[in-house]
Amino acid sequence: MSSINSVRIPGLATGMDTDKMIKDMLANDQSKIDKVKQNQQISTWKQDKYREIIKDVKGLYDKYFSVTSKDYILGSKSLNTLTINSSNSNVITASSSAGSSGIDYKFKVESLAQEPQMTSSISKSGVSIQKNSKLKDLGLSGEVNFKISIGDGKDSKVISLSEDDTIDTLIEKINSSTQGDIKASFSDMTGKLTIKSNSTGENSIVKIVDVSKDVDGNFIEQGTSSSLDFLGLKDIGGVDIVNGEVKGSNSKITVMDSKGNIIKELSESKNSFNIDGITYSVNGVGEAKLSSTQDVTNVVDKMKSFIEDYNKIMDSVYSTVTERKSRDYTPLTDAQKEDMTEKEIEQWEEKAKAGMLRNDSELRSFMEDIKNAMFSPFTEAGIGLSEIGITSASDYNKQGQIELDEEKFTKALKENGDLTQKVTTGVFEKVKDVIYKYAGSSSGIFVKKAGVEKSSTAINNIFSNQIKKQEDQIKDLMRKMKAKEQQLYAKFAKLESTMSKLNSQMSYLMQ
Known part of the structure; x- marks a missing residue:
């Protein structure tokens, strides 16, 4: 017992092993301390696991739902399959959005729109x-x-x-x-x-x-x-x-087909304008040809990447709330660790962590909210994700996960890119809102429970407050045990003194 003062040398008069006797007498007190320490360790492990989940969920949000990310999937151009090339970018350039039709036009810019x-x-x-x-x-x-x-x-x-x-x-x-x-x-x-x-x-x-x-x-x-x-x-x-x-003045632009036939005379108040889902940017006077090519590969790859990252998170959360706990493995006490190697401790603690968040209510709610957002009908477009090739995983053990039918998704992009964009954006906006609700800010449900390292929430959260209370409880129990230990040693010291006097009297009488 680490709290016992090892410099004492009792038992000379009585012949008793005082240290062992007092240690045995304090065993129940030490057991109480160990129990609170074990509970504190579980709280720490739970907080660590929660913070791993927060990091993963927030990472998904930042990668796919932040407008500054190159992988942003909610913008009008996120599912764009058209690439528009200009023969003279100093005259005019263009960019398309999802659902835009291909173009092959010639432009003659006579003047740009001017400000007064x-x-x-x-x-x-x-x-x-x-x-x-x-x-x-x-x-x-x-x-x-x-x-x-x-x-x-x-x-x-x-x-x-x-x-x-x-x-x-x-x-x-x-x-x-x-x-x-x-x-x-x-x-x-x-x-x-x-x-x-x-x-x-x-x-x-x-x-x-x-x-x-x-x-x-x-x-x-x-x-x-x-x-x-x-x-x-x-x-x-x-x-x-x-x-x-x-x-000011409007621009003057003549639009012709590939054979040079005039299609339209444009007079635009701005040098950037949108026609048929394509944004044109006029940069100077002159002539240029704009033509488009369609390639769905990048869009399909982006969707596959999102689904893969999304499924990893859902798999992690589902495994956490369904993992079984073994009652044979509890956090080790300090005394138990003294008789074990580092490898043995590591293997033991790995088993002790299993099932610690089984059926956790917040994690369960997160999964339900995500599933509802992902698979509830999207009435604004008249169709759902399944019609464009995105469905729930067929494997029952992959709860909340989704699968991509590449052939069906590719066909939807080519034949009705605008509707495909509308469906994915509508559904993923709801998914984004759920993620933000749980891990997107300091008021997120997960963040309030476990906090985020190196932030204002690192200390002020449910687990940290629980760990602090357990630490105070440990200190209080150790203080009481120390006082009890001192009292026992004082009593045994008095006994030794009395026995020493009796032994002296006996020796005198014997002589």
Whole structure:
């Protein structure tokens, strides 16, 4: 017994093995301590196993349900089987989504969609525009007040300029007045001041509107637009701006078939647009050919990879909650370990861990929720996973696992990729929600029970609190046993002293 003080040398007068006797007397106390230590060990093992499951489940979530992952399976392009090639990516490129039809078109881009833009590069009295140029040197006299009106009806805050302001302060005041809808800038390379909207297209309009103060100090729109005339602003074509207003423009694109026959004339307000599930990006003026090829291999491989990783988790959880426990193997006490080799201890503990989470309620609930999410009818699409080749495992011992019929899944991708995408996304979104509910955040059911290492939940969780209580219980039992041990040694010491005196008296009488 480790708590017994080994420096004592009792029993000289009585001839008794005091250490052994006291150890036997404290056997029941030591047994209580060992029992709590064994329970604490089980709690620790349970927590370790839970954390393994949390790591695996969260790993599945991060790999397949995080939008930043290359293996993300919920996006519109995750089941895309088309690859679109451009003969000139400087002119136009395109990308497809699931269900998109193949294309073979020629594009002639005559112009890109432009934002409304005002530019100035004037010089007065030989002084060219610089960032630190004062506005009075460029022609401003006194003070002007104006707003910048944007095509969708939004106005900027009132901008007030004085002749002592510079180009830099003008830029700063414009940029802070529209919450990013209008951007002013100056190029040291070209010596040009630019004011433009962040929206392209012919419906995007920017206008300078003069304002003045009434007698109460309130700003009133004047219906004029001369506040920035001193800058000599021009539009993107170099034409003087009339009434302080400038408009954007749409793109002009001619679409032809492979033989050169015109299919459509496009006029788009943006340089990125979607037609028939294909997103086109216009990059420059010129001609280019876009053609597509279909390859389902990557999509099938991605689905196989997901199913394999998903099944590993379901197999692990199912094995954990169904594993039988052997009552012949319990956590070893310190005394038992002293008589065993490390290999023997390892083999014993492996058997002692078996079945420790059998029928665990949270793990059981997780499996049921996952199965319901995976196999409940998906009415939005009118069909379920089984119609596209994804079914529950035929082996009864593979509860919650799924199988992929590659031939059926491939056919579904080729013939109805859009519907296949809708079904998988709808079902897997529900699976994602279940995983998040159990392991996706600090409030997850698994996380609240076992915690995650190196996080705020590592200490504040059910198992850690249980282990802490057991540790306090062990300390309390050891303190009581130590006190009892000291009392027993004191009593035996008194007995030894008494016997020693009696032995001395007997020896005296004998003489």
